[in-house]
Amino acid sequence: MSDIFLTNLTFYVLSFCVIAGGIFVVSSRNLFHSAVFLVFTLFAVAGIFVVLNAYLLAAVQVLIYVGAVAMLMIFGVMLTTQLTNVRLRHVNEQVLPALAVCLFFLGFLIYGLWDTPFEIARAAPPPDISYKIGTLLMTRYVLPFEVVSVLLLAALIGAVVIAKRDRS
Amino acid sequence: MEQATIGLSHYLMLSGILFTIGLFGVLTRRNAIAVLMSAELMFNAVNITLVAFSKFVTPAELTGQIIALFTIIVAAAEATGALAIVLLIYRRFRGINVDRINFMKW
Amino acid sequence: MLELRGLIDDIWDFIAGILTGLGLPQWAVELFGYAVLAVVMFGFVAVVVLFLIWWERKVSAKMQDRLGPMRVGWHGVIQTVADALKLLQKEDITPKAIDFPIHFWAPVITFVAAFMVYVTIPFGEGLIVSDLSVGILYIIAITTFTVIGLLMAGWGSNNKYSLLGGFRSAAQVISYEVPLTLALLGVIMIAQSLSLGTIVAQQSNLFKWYVWRQPLGFAIFWVAATAECNRTPFDLPEADSELVAGFVTEYSGMKFAMFFLAEFVNMFTASALAITLFFGGWMSPFGPDFGPSWMWFLGKTMFFVFVLMWFRWTYPRLRVDQLMGFAWKVLLPLAFLNILLTGIGIYIFD
Numbered sequence: 001m002s003d004i005f006l007t008n009l010t011f012y013v014l015s016f017c018v019i020a021g022g023i024f025v026v027s028s029r030n031l032f033h034s035a036v037f038l039v040f041t042l043f044a045v046a047g048i049f050v051v052l053n054a055y056l057l058a059a060v061q062v063l064i065y066v067g068a069v070a071m072l073m074i075f076g077v078m079l080t081t082q083l084t085n086v087r088l089r090h091v092n093e094q095v096l097p098a099l100a101v102c103l104f105f106l107g108f109l110i111y112g113l114w115d116t117p118f119e120i121a122r123a124a125p126p127p128d129i130s131y132k133i134g135t136l137l138m139t140r141y142v143l144p145f146e147v148v149s150v151l152l153l154a155a156l157i158g159a160v161v162i163a164k165r166d167r168s
Numbered sequence: 169m170e171q172a173t174i175g176l177s178h179y180l181m182l183s184g185i186l187f188t189i190g191l192f193g194v195l196t197r198r199n200a201i202a203v204l205m206s207a208e209l210m211f212n213a214v215n216i217t218l219v220a221f222s223k224f225v226t227p228a229e230l231t232g233q234i235i236a237l238f239t240i241i242v243a244a245a246e247a248t249g250a251l252a253i254v255l256l257i258y259r260r261f262r263g264i265n266v267d268r269i270n271f272m273k274w
Numbered sequence: 275m276l277e278l279r280g281l282i283d284d285i286w287d288f289i290a291g292i293l294t295g296l297g298l299p300q301w302a303v304e305l306f307g308y309a310v311l312a313v314v315m316f317g318f319v320a321v322v323v324l325f326l327i328w329w330e331r332k333v334s335a336k337m338q339d340r341l342g343p344m345r346v347g348w349h350g351v352i353q354t355v356a357d358a359l360k361l362l363q364k365e366d367i368t369p370k371a372i373d374f375p376i377h378f379w380a381p382v383i384t385f386v387a388a389f390m391v392y393v394t395i396p397f398g399e400g401l402i403v404s405d406l407s408v409g410i411l412y413i414i415a416i417t418t419f420t421v422i423g424l425l426m427a428g429w430g431s432n433n434k435y436s437l438l439g440g441f442r443s444a445a446q447v448i449s450y451e452v453p454l455t456l457a458l459l460g461v462i463m464i465a466q467s468l469s470l471g472t473i474v475a476q477q478s479n480l481f482k483w484y485v486w487r488q489p490l491g492f493a494i495f496w497v498a499a500t501a502e503c504n505r506t507p508f509d510l511p512e513a514d515s516e517l518v519a520g521f522v523t524e525y526s527g528m529k530f531a532m533f534f535l536a537e538f539v540n541m542f543t544a545s546a547l548a549i550t551l552f553f554g555g556w557m558s559p560f561g562p563d564f565g566p567s568w569m570w571f572l573g574k575t576m577f578f579v580f581v582l583m584w585f586r587w588t589y590p591r592l593r594v595d596q597l598m599g600f601a602w603k604v605l606l607p608l609a610f611l612n613i614l615l616t617g618i619g620i621y622i623f624d
Contacts, residue, residue, distance in 0.1 A: 004173060006301040011174045015182045022186050022209050026193030031201060032376065032429055038205050039422055045212045048182070051174075052223045054233050055408045057240075061215075062415035064240055065208070067451070068247050070421045070444050075251055076201045077429060077437075079258045098195035102188045109184040118176055118225060125227045130408050130468060133230055133237070141234055148241050155245035159252035 011051050017044035031076040039069050056130040179220035187213035200254045200264040204247065211243045281401060285314060311403060315392050323538045324354040330538075330583050337587045358531060366527035369431070376430030381525065381532035384423030388539040390416045395546050396474050398556045398568030405471035410462060413547065414455055417502065420540070421447045424521050427533070431524035439520025442594065447502055449601040454498035456609035460491035460616040461551050474555035483559075485552040487619070490612045492552045494605055499544040501601070504537065505582055507589040508597060545578035546571075 021041030028034045042065040049058035126132045137145050186209055193206025215236040222232025258264050289310050293303040328343065328351055335342025343350030368377070394409040396402040406412050421444050428440015461484050465473045477483050485492045501508035522533050549555055549571070556571040558564035592600070 005299070006304055008174055009301070011178065015178075018182060019185055019189070022189040025209060026189055026197065026202075026206055030373075031199060032373070034202055034205055036376065036379075036422075036426065038208065041209065042212060045186075045216060048179075048216055049219055052179070052219050054219045054223070054236075055406065056411065057215075057219060057233055057236055059408045059411035059415045060237060060240060063411065063418060064244055066415070066418040066422060067448055068208075068244060069205075070418075070425055070448060071247070071251065072201055072205060074425070074441065074444060075254065076199075079201070079254065079264050095196050098192055101195070102192045105191065106184060106188040109188070110181065113177060113180045113184065118221075120176065120224050121227055123228045125223070126230070128407060129230065129233070131466075133233060136230060136234060137237075144238060148238055152241065152245050155248040159248045162249070162252040163255045 007051065010047070014044050014047040014051065017041070018048065035069055035072055035076060038072070039066060042066070042069065053125060053129065056133055176220055176224040179216055179224075183213045183216040183220070186210075186216070198265045198267055200257065200266050203266060204250055204254070208243065208247075211239060215239055282311070282403060283400070285311065315403060316389060319389060319392055319539060319542070320535075322542060323535055324358065325351075326538045326542060326579060327354045327357075327534075328352075329579075330586075333580065333583045334587050337584075361527060361531040364527040366529060369433075369524050371432045372524065373430045373432060376426050377524070378430075378529075380423050380426035380430055381529040381536075383426065384420060384536045385532040387416055387419035387423065388536040388543070391543050394470055395543070396470055396550060396555055397571050398566070401556070401568055402471055405469055408468045409470040410458055410468045410473075410551075413543075414451070414458070417540070417543070418447075418451065420502075420536075423536075427521040427525070431521070433524050436521050436523050439523070443504060443521065446504070446508060446597060446601075449598055450498040450501040450508075450605070453494050453601060453605035453609040454502060456606070456613060457491045457494035457498065458551065459609075460488045460612050463613070463616050463620060464488070470550050470555070474550055474557060477554040478557050480554075480559035483552065483554050488552065488612070488616070490608060490615070492548070494609050494612065495552070496548060498601075498605060499548065500582060500585060501597075503540045503544050503582065505541065506586040507592050509586075509591060541579055541582055542575065545575045545582065548578050549574040 018041055021037050021044060024037040025034050025041060028037060043062060046058040046061040049055075049061060190206045190209030190213060193209065194203055197203050197206060218232040218236040218239070220232075222230060222236075226232065254264055257269060261268055286307055289307050290303050293306055298306075331353070332342045332349070334340075343353035346353045346356045368374070391413050393403050394406045394412055396405070424443040424447070425440045428436045428438075428443075431437070461473065462468060464484065464487060465476055467473060473484075522530060525533060553574055554570075555574075556567040558567070558570050
């Protein structure tokens with residue numbers, strides 16, 4: 001994408017998708033619709049990563065989250081009784097306080113971020129970003145990499161132990 | 169800073185808005201699965217921030233992208249554990265509305 | 275002579291020339307160029323798929339000692355076109371109790387995801403839309419959307435058979451995706467690249483094909499890919515004897531056609547990926563410049579599509595528990611073993 005206008009247009013369209021999708025995720029009454037909009041939002045976030053030249057991350061994002069959301073959908077269907085027919089209350093009684101807190105939080109963020117000068121670096125990114133990330137993961141970040149794999153294993157075993165039906 | 173291009177602050181705004189939406193969901197939804205979905209939105213907002221900082225502030229080091237990668241993996245681990253707990257809650261309470269689970273001991 | 279090298283660039287330059295001549299700004303030219311390129315790719319894959327459907331019917335007929343379609347065109351070659359036209363005109367029945375938006379978008383997502391893969395598949399020398407640096411990962415990521423499409427179809431139809439089909443397919447596709455990805459890791463480790471263009475370029479003759487160095491990886495990949503395509507012996511999501519038609523039960527007309535086409539597109543994708551990663555892609559086995567590259571690509575891919583069809587008409591269907599057990603207890607350990615062996619091999623020989 002060489003053209004600057006096209007890049008900007010892509011960013012605004014994707015941002016709109018992210019925000020609209022996010023709003024649907026938290027406000028939809030139907031859990032399955034929420035899950036579908038979550039896929040949409042996460043896909044748009046992957047698009048944002050592409051605009052930011054993080055291709056590897058975009059691919060990983062789609063790969064991991066689509067599978068994860070599929071699992072969420074299955075659990076949602078499995079564990080939620082009366083999904084479509086009865087119109088249950090889908091939010092708790094804290095909507096107004098929550099809204100106030102969130103708006104305050106957002107205003108605070110915008111106030112803090114809008115005028116903060118960040119040190120923008122103009123250095124060129126490495127030519128093959130995926131290759132560089134792979135190398136870094138195996139050299140400088142090899143300890144966190146291993147820790148994360150142990151964490152995943154622990155989560156796997158933990159999930160099996162927690163979810164196993166009691167024999168008694 | 170030139171006005172025509174999308175700068176760091178645009179990405180930070182987007183991330184802030186997405187994070188707020190997720191926060192609202194976590195605070196208000198009754199269904200545990202929906203709470204998990206809102207938490208995923210917050211994770212993604214943080215990832216946008218990390219990648220944006222990585223591109224604009226430290227473009228040569230790629231630290232932000234690698235940490236975002238770790239965030240995604242940890243989010244996957246979190247989802248695994250959380251879904252197992254949700255399953256357990258469903259067995260105990262015959263429902264997964266989080267406002268019904270208001271005591272710590274059975 | 276028959277080489278189509280640079281065809282995509284030529285199309286691009288042609289469109290860009292016309293549009294710039296019309297005085298459109300740069301961004302509009304690019305946007306329109308991408309759109310035209312997408313339509314060209316879509317057209318190509320659609321023609322291939324129409325051919326594949328006819329071919330599958332012919333292959334199955336031969337295996338069962340029948341003739342298959344004979345009426346429309348020479349030996350029935352344009353039978354599929356006739357069928358597609360028929361499906362287009364048919365009434366699109368939408369049951370009353372469905373979850374309409376979900377039911378509507380499920381075939382669209384499946385269909386679009388099936389086609390999006392072709393952005394980064396090298397059809398021949400220089401015949402690749404965009405040689406992404408994360409090509410393999412991109413393809414794996416996009417194909418996972420199939421799960422979402424099938425789950426949406428299963429849920430949106432509001433029918434117990436559809437839901438069961440959708441659940442089965444989600445379980446199957448997610449399970450087999452793990453060994454599939456791990457099997458590809460062997461090739462990635464040797465090639466040191468995720469880009470499909472680079473991987474093809476490294477296999478310039480018969481002896482450099484990665485299948486010789488990754489026989490186990492290829493075997494795992496091929497079994498898992500068969501399962502990912504929901505083909506027999508792994509066609510449980512739409513096992514007609516148990517589930518009517520699985521997740522497509524409540525679909526008719528154009529929407530049914532979209533699921534049907536997506537299945538064949540996925541078959542072609544799996545075969546194209548197999549030859550690109552393990553059998554030299556568009557490279558001829560006898561060194562460079564031996565016949566047009568796109569013909570090698572099509573020939574090899576068609577052979578693997580034929581193997582998929584052969585499986586379908588000779589193997590019986592697995593049971594659900596056998597299916598999951600096979601993925602987790604056989605393929606996954608083998609895939610880990612393959613990675614270990616590949617690592618040792620690289621350490622010793624390079």
